[in-house]
């Protein structure tokens with residue numbers, strides 16, 4: 295039987311959605327509405343059948359430079375005409391160049407190397423495995439409701455996967471609370487002090503090799519930590535000689551209004567993981583870390599096509615576009631407009647609007663007195679927004695993750711705000727039937 299809602303999209307889009315249901319494995323699906331896309335340009339997604347939607351997700355930030363960016367298309371085409379092999383074993387100029395570019399763009403200490411990979415998942419997994427292999431201290435500190443990937447150690451240290459039961463938690467990982475100023479501890483304790491205390495307690499045992507940190511807790515609800523969070527962790531890492539790893543996969547590379555989110559607090563991590571926008575839709579990721587960790591064991595992180603010339607050329611061009619088009623600055627200004635727009639709704643169901651640049655969370659609640667999370671309302675809002683022409687997803691249950699391409703225009707921001715306001719009114723008025731929502735529960 296069809297999921298509800300297919301009769302309200304274009305017949306060709308519904309037909310494709312049905313074929314997907316019958317052919318593609320559910321294990322890799324995360325659906326909030328029946329979106330079937332045939333093309334895209336800039337911040338626009340074109341549904342099968344021709345309807346256009348404003349993309350406020352950028353495919354979870356992977357299309358960060360926008361769909362079909364002309365310089366990225368040109369880089370792909372040029373590299374694909376005569377690629378020098380497909381990756382492993384032979385050295386190629388763009389793979390080496392991408393590693394060199396990252397070493398130049400990522401502040402760090404000592405001699406470093408770059409792991410080139412395919413996805414945020416393998417960059418985090420390989421970085422954590424390298425630490426564990428090379429350090430006598432086998433423990434990792436990670437955060438509850440964090441997300442570092444869908445494979446291996448990256449998955450087993452992802453608090454979110456652990457809390458949904460999708461994976462057995464890594465036995466040597468200590469999970470601590472991510473400080474959330476909007477939802478402080480019930481006992482009145484300061485959120486940051488509690489977290490730093492938990493981290494210090496874990497470090498003091500002497501068996502922790504590394505802490506893995508998201509500068510904003512992204513899939514866990516676009517939580518903006520209090521000022522001093524990264525600085526506090528850096529200080530503890532220095533005191534207890536623990537490696538400081540930062541996961542910039544979702545909110546890094548221009549999106550936070552600076553090139554790197556960790557620069558918001560001026561810290562210098564030992565390890566930095568990248569993915570998503572680094573390939574602008576192609577599978578490109580990287581981790582930058584100490585040579586002493588990333589050089590051995592030899593041949594222990596082998597994916598045949600890593601560093602392949604086409605992906606590497608794209609990664610290099612993405613970095614050039616980010617810098618030359620000053621997209622971090624653009625993200626900073628666009629983000630202010632976006633957050634001001636949400637705040638201007640003054641809507642009784644918006645509990646919190648937060649973010650840096652174009653990495654934003656809008657938390658939906660039953661009412662502003664209790665601030666009770668309302669995931670059903672969030673599901674209804676994003677479904678209605680889809681019907682009205684905006685693509686945006688929910689994270690952490692009740693938070694809209696608003697992460698458009700960095701090239702979004704002011705006009706597109708204003709139009710998407712109008713649509714989202716309407717979507718909230720319609721969802722509150724019960725215009726999205728429960729049976730429709732039941733077909734698309736996302737996470």
Ligand SMILES: Cc1ncc(COP(=O)(O)O)c(C=O)c1O
Nearest residue numbers: 413414415441442443543544569
């Ligand atoms: C912070 C963070 N790290 C790592 C990953 C994994 O990236 P990918 O799904 O591209 O493997 C994600 C994906 O959402 C993420 O948000």
